[in-house]
Amino acid sequence: MVKIRSKNKKIPSLLIIVLLICSGVSFFIGLKFESILSPSGKEEKTLEVHENIISLKRKIYFSQPQLVKHKGYFEVKAKGAASYLMDIGKPILPVYITVFTFPLGTKIVNITYNHSKVKTIKISKEVIFNPGFMLTDMRKTVIKGRKDNSVYNSDKLYPQKWWEYRIGSGILNHNQTVFLSLHSYPVRYSPAKNTLYYIENAEITIRYKRTNISFIPKTREYDLLIIAPSNFSSSLKPLVDHKKKIGIRSKIVTVEEIYNGTYFSAKGRDRAEKIKYFIKDAVENWGVSYVLLVGDKDKIPVRYRHIMFMWSPYLIDPKVTKPIATDLYYADIYDANGSFCSWDANHNGIYGEYNWEWNSDKVDFYPNVYLGRLPCKDKKEVSTVVAKIIRYERNTYNKRWFNNLIICAGDSFPLRNLRLLIALLLPGINWKDITVREGEYVGDRIAENLTGFHVKKLYASQYLPWGDRKPLTKRNIKKEIENGAGFVLFTGHGSIDRWGTYKPLFPLLRPLLHGYTSKDVLSLRNKDKLPIVIIDGCLCGAFDQGDCLAWEFVRSENGGAVASFAYVTYSVIHFLRDYVLYDFSGYIDMQFFKSYMEGKDVAGELLVDVLTAYLNNHPYLSSKSYNEIEGLELFGDPTLKIGGYPC
Ligand SMILES: [Ca+2]
Numbered sequence: 140m141v142k143i144r145s146k147n148k149k150i151p152s153l154l155i156i157v158l159l160i161c162s163g164v165s166f167f168i169g170l171k172f173e174s175i176l177s178p179s180g181k182e183e184k185t186l187e188v189h190e191n192i193i194s195l196k197r198k199i200y201f202s203q204p205q206l207v208k209h210k211g212y213f214e215v216k217a218k219g220a221a222s223y224l225m226d227i228g229k230p231i232l233p234v235y236i237t238v239f240t241f242p243l244g245t246k247i248v249n250i251t252y253n254h255s256k257v258k259t260i261k262i263s264k265e266v267i268f269n270p271g272f273m274l275t276d277m278r279k280t281v282i283k284g285r286k287d288n289s290v291y292n293s294d295k296l297y298p299q300k301w302w303e304y305r306i307g308s309g310i311l312n313h314n315q316t317v318f319l320s321l322h323s324y325p326v327r328y329s330p331a332k333n334t335l336y337y338i339e340n341a342e343i344t345i346r347y348k349r350t351n352i353s354f355i356p357k358t359r360e361y362d363l364l365i366i367a368p369s370n371f372s373s374s375l376k377p378l379v380d381h382k383k384k385i386g387i388r389s390k391i392v393t394v395e396e397i398y399n400g401t402y403f404s405a406k407g408r409d410r411a412e413k414i415k416y417f418i419k420d421a422v423e424n425w426g427v428s429y430v431l432l433v434g435d436k437d438k439i440p441v442r443y444r445h446i447m448f449m450w451s452p453y454l455i456d457p458k459v460t461k462p463i464a465t466d467l468y469y470a471d472i473y474d475a476n477g478s479f480c481s482w483d484a485n486h487n488g489i490y491g492e493y494n495w496e497w498n499s500d501k502v503d504f505y506p507n508v509y510l511g512r513l514p515c516k517d518k519k520e521v522s523t524v525v526a527k528i529i530r531y532e533r534n535t536y537n538k539r540w541f542n543n544l545i546i547c548a549g550d551s552f553p554l555r556n557l558r559l560l561i562a563l564l565l566p567g568i569n570w571k572d573i574t575v576r577e578g579e580y581v582g583d584r585i586a587e588n589l590t591g592f593h594v595k596k597l598y599a600s601q602y603l604p605w606g607d608r609k610p611l612t613k614r615n616i617k618k619e620i621e622n623g624a625g626f627v628l629f630t631g632h633g634s635i636d637r638w639g640t641y642k643p644l645f646p647l648l649r650p651l652l653h654g655y656t657s658k659d660v661l662s663l664r665n666k667d668k669l670p671i672v673i674i675d676g677c678l679c680g681a682f683d684q685g686d687c688l689a690w691e692f693v694r695s696e697n698g699g700a701v702a703s704f705a706y707v708t709y710s711v712i713h714f715l716r717d718y719v720l721y722d723f724s725g726y727i728d729m730q731f732f733k734s735y736m737e738g739k740d741v742a743g744e745l746l747v748d749v750l751t752a753y754l755n756n757h758p759y760l761s762s763k764s765y766n767e768i769e770g771l772e773l774f775g776d777p778t779l780k781i782g783g784y785p786c
C-alpha cells in the first residue's frame with residue numbers, strides 16, 4: 140500500500156504518485172510459485188488526496204486470451220492470470236487479482252472500474268468446464284459435477300460481471316488491516332454465441348477515508364496470550380520463561396479467570412464467546428497478537444460451525460453436513476468495519492451458518508490474531524510439548540538436517556476412477572493430457588520452487604528404491620523422519636488417525652495396508668530432530684473427535700513433530716492438471732511453502748499468511764472453500780520460530 144501522511148487536515152490538495160509495476164511472469168511452461176499464486180500483471184498506480192477523501196487509482200493490463208485446443212474443447216489461458224474461475228460444471232476462465240490494504244478503521248467510500256473497449260473472438264469449440272473435485276477422505280471419494288447447461292445453453296455472458304471484490308479485516312505484520320481484494324475477469328464467454336469477450340486493461344479507482352476509530356492497542360504489554368485451565372499454569376511456566384529470554388512477552392490467563400471476569404468484564408453468551416471477547420480485549424488493551432490455546436475440547440471449548448457442505452442436486456450426505464469444529468472462530472475477531480465478528484450475525488445461537496436450514500451468517504474469515512492450539516488432555520502432555528518447543532527453538536538453528544523436506548505423496552485419485560470419470564464427463568478429451576497424479580504433481584511443483592532444501596520424495600508411484608524418488612513405505616517414512624527434516628508434507632487422503640494415498644491404477648491404500656497411522660507416529664525415534672508436519676487430507680486434525688494424527692505427531696514423547704498443520708474437517712482437491720494448484724488443498728500446500736520462502740518463519744504467521752492469501756486470491760468461495768479455510772488448524776505454539784533461534 141502507498142503510505143501517505145494526512146495529519147491535522149493539512150492535506151495537500153493534490154498529491155500524485157505514479158508507480159509502474161511490471162511483472163512479466165512466465166506461465167504455462169514451467170509453473171512457478173510467483174506465476175501461480177501471486178497477484179500479477181502489469182500495473183500503474185496513482186494516489187490522489189482531495190479534502191478528506193483519498194482516491195487510489197490503479198491501472199491493470201491483461202494479456203490477450205490464449206486458446207489451447209483439446210479434441211472437444213478449448214482451454215482459455217491468460218499470461219499473468221493469478222487464478223481461474225473454477226466453479227463446478229462451469230467454464231474455466233482466467234482471473235486477475237489486485238489486493239489493496241488499508242489500516243483497519245479506513246472506510247471505503249466507493250470503487251469504480253473503467254475498462255477498455257470490449258473485443259471479441261469467435262470460437263469453434265466450447266470452453267472447457269470444471270468437472271469437479273475430490274474429497275480427500277480415505278473412506279469414500281465423492282465426485283461431483285456435470286456440465287452446467289444453464290450456462291452452456293445460454294447466450295448470457297459468463298461470468299456475469301467484469302469484476303468483483305471481497306473485503307475483510309485481518310492481520311498483516313502485526314497490524315490490524317483491511318484487505319480489499321479485487322478480482323478481474325478479463326475474458327467472459329457466451330456459449331450460445333460461441334464468442335469470447337475480452338478487455339485489455341482496466342482502471343480501478345478506490346475512494347476511501349480515514350475514520351477516527353483507532354485499532355492501535357492501548358499498551359504493548361504482551362505479545363503472546365496463553366489461555367489454559369488453571370491446573371496447567373505451572374507446566375506452562377517454563378515456556379513463558381523461555382519466551383521472555385527471546386523477547387516474547389507472554390501472559391498466562393486461565394479459562395476460570397476469563398469466565399470470572401478477573402481482567403476484563405466477562406461478555407458473551409457462552410464460554411466460547413467469552414473467550415473470544417477476552418481475546419479482543421487482550422488485543423486492544425495489552426497489544427497481544429499471538430494466542431495459544433492449551434487444552435482439549437473439554438478444557439477449552441470448541442466452536443462448531445454449520446455449513447451445508449454438499450449442498451447440490453447430486454449429493455446430500457448427512458455425514459459431511461454435521462457441525463464441524465473450527466478455531467478460526469477465535470482468531471477472526473473483527474469484520475471490515477472493525478466490529479466484533481460474532482459468527483452469528485442472525486443471532487439465532489447457531490454459529491457460522493452457510494445454507495444451514497436456509498440460513499447463512501455473515502462471517503469475515505480473515506484472522507486478526509496468530510493462533511494455535513495444543514489440545515493437551517493432562518499436565519504430562521503440556522510438559523512434554525513445552526519441553527519440545529524449548530529444545531527446538533534452542534537447538535535447531537543451522538542444523539543440516541533442517542534443510543531436508545520430505546514429501547509423501549501419490550496419485551490421490553487412481554486412474555481407474557479417472558478414466559471412467561473423464562470418459563463419462565468429457566467425451567473427446569484425451570485423459571492422458573489432462574489428469575495428473577495429484578499429490579506427486581503438487582509435490583514436484585513445491586520441490587521445483589523451493590530453494591535451500593534437499594527434497595526427499597517418497598512417492599506411491601515408485602517401485603525402485605534408488606534415485607531421488609523412493610517408494611512410499613512406512614519404513615522409508617520412518618527412516619527419513621529419523622534422519623531429520625525441517626518439514627514433512629503428506630498430501631493425499633486422511634481420516635482421524637491415519638493418512639494415505641494410492642499408486643496409479645491401484646486402489647489399495649499406501650503405505651500398505653492401512654496408511655500411515657498414529658501407531659506409526661508413536662514408533663518414531665527422531666528425538667530432537669523435530670520437523671514441522673503439514674498433512675493434506677481430510678480429518679487428520681479432527682482433535683475434537685479423538686487423538687488425531689496431527690496432534691499425535693506433536694505430543695509424541697520420543698520424536699514426532701514440534702508443530703503440525705492439518706484439517707479439522709474435510710478437504711477437497713481438483714484433479715485437472717495444473718488446476719490442482721489453483722484452489723483447495725493443492726493451492727494451500729503450495730502456499731505454505733511460498734509463504735515460508737517469503738520469510739513467514741513463525742508458525743502462527745505462516746498459517747495466517749496462507750489463509751489470507753487463500754481469501755484474497757479466490758473470488759468464488761463455496762462451501763468447499765469454507766472447509767479449507769475454517770478447517771486448517773495449527774497444532775503448536777503460534778510464536779514458534781521455524782528453524783530455531785541462533786544461540
Ligand atoms: Ca446464526
Ligand SMILES: [Ca+2]
Nearest residue numbers: 308473503505
Ligand atoms: Ca477478520
